[in-house]
Amino acid sequence: MGAHATDHDDSETDGPKVLSVSPRNPRVRTIQIHRPAPQDASFLAATAKGLGVTLRHFFKNVLRGKDHNYIETVEYPEKKVDYPERFRGLHRLMHRDDGAVRCVACMCCPTVCPAHCITIVPAQTDDKGIEKFPAVFEIDELRCVVCGLCVEACPCDAIRMDTGEHAKPVEERHDAVMTKDALLELGARSTAVQGGEGAAWRERK
Ligand code: SF4
Ligand code: SF4
Known part of the structure; x- marks a missing residue:
């Protein structure tokens, strides 16, 4: 009342x-005001229904999981899923034919990066055709939101996210920062071609 x-x-x-x-x-x-019906007030029916769903999945997994490929989880890290071809993985900095870093420190990628996780310190080159290169090039992979805008913004195919690898777990914050050397090491897997090679470069290696 x-x-x-x-x-x-x-x-x-x-x-x-x-x-x-x-x-x-x-x-x-x-x-x-009417009291709710006993079955609505006690939540017993809803609890039993939820428990039934849980038990159904449990017994399906236990009794026929492996034979019927029912289990949708992967026993990581023993097994790994295949990432799709266009999966955006760890960054890499591409090389020129002569092995030099392809980046010309134009600052397009740190400008467009929404996470502000790219740090570049430009420096002058001796090469008359190329004005600058990145003396420092770092990406904080913990802050990166994997949007791919840096790759889109780069005018010379100098940065890619086609490694097919995700960022590794780290214990110290600073270990998540990929240095220029680490980025170039991944970049050495293939030589850049203006416009990109697509995911097919992995098969050629
Ligand atoms: S993928 Fe996006 S967030 Fe990550 S470094 Fe590139 S622009 Fe920044
Ligand atoms: S957009 Fe490309 S060339 Fe410009 S600074 Fe970034 S990686 Fe270097």
């Missing part, structure tokens, strides 16, 4: 039953 103030007469609808109305203010009324 309780008193509520409402703007309409609930007695004409399926709402709570109106028991009395105040003679001084018709908006003040006493209404009767």
